[in-house]
C-alpha cells in the first residue's frame with residue numbers, strides 16, 4: 001500500500017524556502033531588540049555615572065551590587081586598587097554585568113533566539129541555512145554554553161539583590177526635619193559635591209516610605225527577572241528532572257519535588273515572555289534612573 005508523503009516547503013541554499021508566510025518578521029524583530037539592548041547596556045556600563053539618584057535609594061540594576069564606587073550604595077569607596085591604568089575608566093557595572101549577561105547568553109531560549117535572528121543558522125523552520133555541516137553544541141565554542149546551570153546559581157542571588165533594591169527604592173532618606181537627605185560627598189555624575197558639609201551628618205536620619213514611577217519600575221524589574229530565572233530549564237531539571245516518578249518510594253521524588261517541578265514548569269511555559277519582558281524592563285530601569293539622575297526626567301513621585 002502506498003504511504004502518503006508530504007514535501008517540506010524547504011528550498012536549497014541560504015534563505016531559500018517555499019514558505020509563503022511572513023516568517024522573516026520574527027527573526028528581524030528579535031535581532032533588533034537584542035542588538036539594541038546590547039548596544040545600550042554596553043554604553044551604560046562604560047559610562048560609570050548617573051546610575052543612582054541623590055536624595056533617593058534608586059540604583060540602576062546594571063550597577064547592582066555596587067562593589068566599589070562613589071554612591072551611597074557602594075560596599076567599598078572609590079575604585080579597586082588593582083584597577084590598572086591601561087584598563088578603561090573604572091565603572092562599577094564592569095565588575096558585575098558579565099554575570100547576568102552570561103546567564104542570558106547561555107539561556108536555552110536566548111540561544112534559539114540569536115541562533116535564528118543573528119547567526120541566521122537556522123534562520124527559521126524550512127528555510128535554507130548558510131552552511132551544510134552541523135556541529136551544534138557538541139564542539140567548541142558552543143559546548144561551553146553548558147555552563148548555564150552554574151550561571152543559574154549566581155542569577156538566583158541577583159534576584160534577591162535586585163528585590164532588595166526594589167524595596168529600598170521605596171524608602172526615601174530624609175533629615176531629622178523630614179527634608180530630603182542630600183549631604184553626600186559625591187554627585188550622580190561622579191564629581192565631588194561642592195555643597196557637601198562635613199560638619200553635618202553623613203548619613204540619613206531616617207527613611208520614609210514613598211512611591212514613584214522610578215520605584216515601581218525598580219520593583220517590577222526583579223519580579224520579571226524572578227519569573228525568568230525561576231522558569232529556567234536547568235532549574236526545572238534540578239528540582240524534578242532527575243526523578244522517574246513523583247509518587248514517593250524507592251528512587252522516586254516526593255510531593256515536594258512534584259510541587260516545585262510544577263511551579264517551575266508553570267513559569268517555564270512562559271519562559272520566552274519572561275525572557276524578553278525582563279530584558280526590556282531591566283534596560284528601562286537603567287534608563288529611567290539615568291534620566292532622573294541627569295535631570296532630564298522627573299521621578300514622578302506619587303507620595
Ligand code: FES
Nearest residue numbers: 107108109232233
Ligand atoms: Fe533560560 Fe535557563 S534556560 S534562563
